Each structure stands twice: as structure tokens, then as C-alpha cells.
Amino acid sequence: MPLLSKQSILALSYSVTLGLLPLIGSSLTTYLVIKNLTSISQFDYIKWALFFFVTAFTMAFALTPTTLIALLSGYLLGWPALLPLCFSYLLASWMGYQTIGFLDNGSLLQFLAKRPGVNAFISKLQQGSLQVIIFSRLSPILPFAVMNAVFSLVKIPIRPFLWGSLWGMLPRTILSIWAGTQAYQLSILLEHPNQGLTWRIGLAGLTLISVLGLGYVIRQITRK
Numbered sequence: 001m002p003l004l005s006k007q008s009i010l011a012l013s014y015s016v017t018l019g020l021l022p023l024i025g026s027s028l029t030t031y032l033v034i035k036n037l038t039s040i041s042q043f044d045y046i047k048w049a050l051f052f053f054v055t056a057f058t059m060a061f062a063l064t065p066t067t068l069i070a071l072l073s074g075y076l077l078g079w080p081a082l083l084p085l086c087f088s089y090l091l092a093s094w095m096g097y098q099t100i101g102f103l104d105n106g107s108l109l110q111f112l113a114k115r116p117g118v119n120a121f122i123s124k125l126q127q128g129s130l131q132v133i134i135f136s137r138l139s140p141i142l143p144f145a146v147m148n149a150v151f152s153l154v155k156i157p158i159r160p161f162l163w164g165s166l167w168g169m170l171p172r173t174i175l176s177i178w179a180g181t182q183a184y185q186l187s188i189l190l191e192h193p194n195q196g197l198t199w200r201i202g203l204a205g206l207t208l209i210s211v212l213g214l215g216y217v218i219r220q221i222t223r224k
Contacts (some may be wrong), residue, residue, distance in 0.1 A: 012153075018062040018096075018145040025063040030190045033072060037186060041076055048077070052088040059088070060095035062145035070173050071190060074180020085173055086166060093165040096148030097158065104153055122154050124221045130160040131217045137168025139210035140203045144169075175202045 033040065043051065058064040066089065073081035125132060133156065136147055151161050179199045 018143065018149060026065050026068055029064050029068060033190065034186060052084040056088045056091035059092040059144060066144045067140065067176050068190065070176030071180045074177035075183050075186055078181050079177060081177055089169050090162055090166055093148055093162060096145050097152040097161060100149040100152040125154060126156060129156045130164045132214065133161055133164025134168040135210050135213035135217060137165055138171060138206050140172055141207055172206055
């Protein structure tokens with residue numbers, strides 16, 4: 001049986017690490033933001049532009065969770081944060097996709113191609129990729145950076161990947177910004193974001209839609 005290449009092992013190890021980093025990054029970011037809240041709240045346009053540019057890097061490499069950035073942006077900027085957040089998400093998606101593509105260089109897909117059933121499924125997945133990405137991005141459970149890696153490893157085309165990421169992330173971004181605008185104290189918002197009933201219902205609803213949508217799309221793909 002052929003073994004995974006060193007490139008694939010490196011790419012998969014990196015993907016697993018991306019799933020663990022937010023646990024550390026979330027606590028550190030929360031501490032730094034609360035400590036420097038006064039300075040951050042006085043940012044001008046240039047500093048906010050730099051903020052969203054930098055957070056694109058931190059989200060791409062799982063140093064900060066996307067929801068945390070959206071909550072913070074909603075609290076400090078309100079609804080004007082929506083547009084720069086979308087650009088930041090797109091840039092983070094692109095960087096995460098390209099990074100894992102560079103590390104793996106298609107070797108995992110070549111390994112899977114030697115298994116006819118798996119190869120056929122991936123080919124169909126690539127053809128119906130837009131819906132898969134949208135429903136995957138809807139879910140608050142599936143880690144942003146890890147999904148960037150997964151979609152890159154199976155060679156989802158870049159255009160549906162970016163469009164699906166944009167439209168899939170939009171509902172929970174709107175929900176997170178709204179939650180930020182409703183918060184009275186940032187420390188409570190960042191440390192206990194799941195206290196609000198509307199917030200919990202919204203996340204549960206998005207998760208349910210994501211699960212049902214992914215299940216439907218995958219069934220359609222496997223039947224073809």
C-alpha cells in the first residue's frame with residue numbers, strides 16, 4: 001500500500017495544529033484587547049484598516065478565532081465593521097488556502113487518486129463545491145482555518161472557494177456584529193459570548209442549517 005508523502009504528512013500536521021491554536025489565541029487576544037481597550041477605541045481610519053489587515057493574517061493561521069474578531073468589531077465599530085470584516089475574511093481564506101496548497105503541492109490528492117471510490121467522490125465534490133463551502137462556512141462549529149486547509153487539500157477551485165466563503169460567513173458575521181453592538185461590557189462579551197439567548201438561538205439555527213444543507217448536498221453528490 002502506498003504511503004503518504006512527507007509533504008502530505010506536513011500539510012495534515014499543520015491542519016491539525018490549526019484546530020488547536022484558537023484555544024490559545026482566543027485567551028491571549030481577549031486579555032490583550034481588554035488591557036488595551038482605551039487605546040483601541042481611539043483608533044483612526046488608518047489604524048482600523050491596519051487592524052483588519054493584520055487580523056486577516058491572524059485568522060488565516062488560527063491565531064484569532066473569526067467570531068472573536070467579529071464580536072470585537074461589532075462592539076467598537078458597530079455595523080460599519082461589516083464591509084472591512086468581509087474583506088478581511090476573504091483575504092484570510094485566500095492566505096489559508098494558498099499556504100496549505102504550498103505545503104502539500106497536490107501530493108495528498110495524488111495519494112487519494114489511487115483509490116477509485118475516494119477519487120470519484122472528490123471529483124464530484126469539486127464540481128458541487130460552491131454549495132458545500134457555503135454550508136460549511138455557515139456552521140460556527142467547523143473551524144475557519146481548518147476548513148481553509150481541507151478545501152485546499154482536496155483542490156476545491158479557488159473561485160467557488162472564495163465566493164462560498166464570503167456568502168457562507170456572512171450570516172454568522174452579521175449575528176456576531178449584532179451581538180457586539182448589544183454588549184454593555186467588552187470583557188463579558190469576549191469571555192462569555194454565549195450568555196445571550198438570541199445569540200445561542202442564532203448559532204443553533206446556523207448549525208442546524210449547515211448540517212442539513214451539507215447532508216443534502218453530499219447525498220446529491222454521492223447519487224450522481
